[in-house]
Amino acid sequence: MDFLEILPSLINTWVILAVLVVIALRSAVKFVPQNTAYVIERFGKYNKTMEAGLNVLVPFIDRMAYVRTLKEQAFDVPSQSAITRDNISLVVDGVLYIKVLDPVKACYGVDDYIFSVTQLAQTSMRSEIGRMELDKTFEERESLNTAIVSAINEAAQPWGVQVLRYEIKDIDPPRSVLDAMERQMKAEREKRAAILESEGARQADINVAEGQKQARVLAAEAEKSEQILKAEGEAQAILAVAQAQAEALEVVGRTAATEEGQKAIQLDLADKAIEAKKAIAKESSVVLLPDSQSSAASLVAESMSIINKLNTGK
DSSP states (O other), X not given: XXXXXXXXXXXXXXXXXXXXXXXXXXXXXXXXXTTEEEEEEETTEEEEEEOSEEXXXXXXXXXXXXXXXXXXXXXXXXXXXXXXXXXXXXXXXXEEEEEESOHHHHHHTOSOHHHHHHHHHHHHHHHHHTTSOHHHHHHTHHHHXXXXXXXXXXXHGGGTEEEEEEEEEEEEOOHHHHHHXXXXXXXXXXHHHHHHHHHHHHHHHHHHHHHHHHHHHXXXXXXXXXXXXXXXXXXXXXXXXHHHHHHHHHHHHHHHTSHHHHHHHHHHHHHHHHHHHHHHHHHOSOOOOOOGGGSHHHHHHHHHHHHHHHHHHO
């Protein structure tokens, strides 16, 4: 057989071999993206997990069975009905945030980990709401989310996934309950308004009474200050009058020691005696003539005798 005759068959054989080599290399070399895991089986049994980067498989023996993302994933939890502890039916839906921690368990520990975790979230949510009253479901939503996450993670450990967060989106009670809650809120607002109004009136009365009290105190203090100032003024006036009288008496005493003073005193005493007689005569229709001892001259003489004795004693 001529070489030229077998050349085409050789070329075809090499081409086929080259194609097979390319196919083998293509199936053997795998580039795994970041935050992704490839689960590899060999002869139908788990062999290894390929992580991000360049990885090599044995062609025709190893196969890529599962691809699992390691990123955090968000899934809607379908709306469902739940009954509270006080027998109120609610419709609740939420959002679930999960992450695959162990790709092997996520592949072989459960058939569909997303469906399983979602169903577990629904049952856990119904269980937690059944322990709470209606008002608490609105007030303690954060604690409700935390309790649901804890319950799911405890049950989902064999599945290799972790629930990071569970957020309740909507809680829809029946219309009758909404109407009752609206009336309750209205009554509560009216109650708070009445309390605030009464507190305002009470505070106003307290302020008025306090103002009146302070006004009376200030008036009493002003009156007290006025009386003190008046008493001090009167005392100073009495002291001034006494001082003036003392100075006048001192001057009179010095003057009475002279001859001219004696004459002035006699004249003054005689004048006062005459004035006294005249006053007595005006007050009575009967006038008694004085005897020698009650005349003006005798009164003056007697007064002068007393003054001389005082001067002599001095």
